[in-house]
Amino acid sequence: MAEEIIIDREGLDQLIHVLREMGFQVAGPTVRDEAIVYESIRSINDLPEGWTDEQKGGYYRLKKRSDKALFGYVVGPHSWKKFLHPPERRLWQAKQDGNDFEIIPEELATPKFAFLGVRSCELHAIAIQDKVFLDDTYVNTDYKIRRENAFFIAVQCGQSAGTCFCVSMKTGPKAESGFDLAMTEILNDDGHYFVVEVGSEQGRKLMEKIPHRQAHSKEVEQANHIVNETGIQMERVLDTTDLKELLYKNLEHPQWDDIANRCLSCANCTMVCPTCFCSTVEDVTDITGEHAERWQKWDSCFTMDFSHLHGGEVRSSTKSKYRQWLTHKLASWQDQFGSSGCVGCGRCITWCPVAIDLTEEIPKICDSTTQNTSTPVKNEAPNEIP
Ligand code: SF4
Ligand code: SF4
Incomplete structure (x- = not known):
């Protein structure tokens, strides 16, 4: 299989279904409470089709796009840490037993997440949390299990928000590594499709189950152009020298x-x-x-x-x-x-x-x-x- 392949909207829908059949809980962007948040999704119908976000200091609004882009927004208030490092987690219970207490240890959850729509900066954020939870003196076992089971489908950024500065932090906009699949969404006169870069053996095996064709060099060039333009258009900068x-x-x-x-x-x-x-x-x-x-x-x-x-x-x-x-x-x-x-x-x-x-x-x-x-x-x- 070539490194870059093409799938269409139906192919993406099938990708979600196959992941669910494989036992993954697929989490992706969806619209709730006037924001794009990450939740469990069942099909492309749950994705924020035709929505974009407008952001500046203290300001976030959803707006309708003029097209049917599924990933035509930037990032919302949620991040993937809510799945890998949940906001609340019971550690143990204690039950009175006469004059004693019995400690009931919590069984570790073993969820298998497939994250759809992970941005480059978010892959870097996960790598940073890996250092905190896995590479330090103490390993967070719950995080380790969730992290090891996870499947990552990155989506390259086709636009930046007014508050993004990933270029300054060298974390984007192009997802270079840390994913199983990375997609660039393209809408033009030829239709609506995704250029998919395969980033792991697991990703390659999964794509064998999804109808696809090899990408032409022009399509790969266009995908690269989209993400390069996103970086060029990013206005906010932070000088990190010293x-x-x-x-x-x-x-x-x-x-x-x-x-x-x-x-x-x-x-x-x-x-x-x-x-x-x-x-x-x-x-x-x-x-x-x-x-x-x-x-x-x-x-x-x-x-x-x-x-x-x-x-x-x-x-x-x-x-x-x-x-x-x-x-x-x-x-x-x-x-x-x-x-x-x-x-x-x-x-x-x-x-x-x-x-x-x-x-x-x-x-x-x-x-x-x-x-x-x-x-x-x-x-x-x-x-x-x-
Ligand atoms: S978001 Fe942070 S910086 Fe802003 S008011 Fe709240 S605590 Fe202060
Ligand atoms: S810009 Fe930096 S500090 Fe602010 S939320 Fe993102 S990663 Fe955290």
């Missing part, structure tokens, strides 16, 4: 105070971010006290309890919370995991209710003409760490 050092040098820059005056500590930016991975554990009991459960839940460095140690919060001010988030994402993440924690997807800009935009704030924070002149925050725990 960024880690510049952020470390500017921990008391007055711009942090300026941001803190606007930031609501709502945690939206961390919830939508495809690389943020923090979680907490919560214990709950029933009213009789005979049954207890421990749950893992997504948490955020913006919540009140996140840095609570005996004696109080390590980071109680909004300034220190935002500074922690941004410096971790773009500086200390590199020390900890060997890469940036940001893939330039733009979600934190779109979904910030007050439109705080890290690509606008970072140049101000790293401006050497105004650095290190702010007054340290009062009422902060004495051992505050940035």
Whole structure:
């Protein structure tokens, strides 16, 4: 089989059906609550046909397209982490047994996901979470199983949103690796079809079951042209030169105070971010006290309890919370995991209710003409760490 092949809309529908027959739960984009979100899908009828998204700081709207594109949008508030690192997961239960407790371990779920419509920046985000959950001292077994079972169908970006900056972060727009199949959607006078690049043996075997034909060189050229144009049209940039050092040098820059005056500590930016991975554990009991459960839940460095140690919060001010988030994402993440924690997807800009935009704030924070002149925050725990 050639590396690039062509399938049409019916072929894509069949692809979804074959994956479902193979026992995969197929997750893909769909329209819900006026946004494009990732949910289980059963056929191409569930895809956001004819919809696109318009995004800028604090702004997201769906709009109708003039064509029937199935992947003619960019990214929405969801990321694939909700499947690989679920927002809530029960860890164990305890049952009273006379004067003792019996601990009931949670059986590990073994879902088999096929992700349809994964963007390049999202593949990079998954690779970053792999480092966190798989390559560090402790392996997250639940994540490992979900990750190993997963099948990835990337879709190359045919447009960028107003908040994207993947070119600056070297994470897109072209998906180069980390997928089983990568499709470019083409709509023109010749019809509506997909140029499919096969990225793995599993992908090759799957495509043998789907009606297809070999791609002509012109079709491959057109697919490459679409994704290249997406990169050229991306207007937002972030200069990452010496960024880690510049952020470390500017921990008391007055711009942090300026941001803190606007930031609501709502945690939206961390919830939508495809690389943020923090979680907490919560214990709950029933009213009789005979049954207890421990749950893992997504948490955020913006919540009140996140840095609570005996004696109080390590980071109680909004300034220190935002500074922690941004410096971790773009500086200390590199020390900890060997890469940036940001893939330039733009979600934190779109979904910030007050439109705080890290690509606008970072140049101000790293401006050497105004650095290190702010007054340290009062009422902060004495051992505050940035
Ligand atoms: S920090 Fe913002 S732009 Fe970067 S990966 Fe997270 S949500 Fe996307
Ligand atoms: S930066 Fe925006 S999204 Fe993040 S906590 Fe502050 S107000 Fe919320």
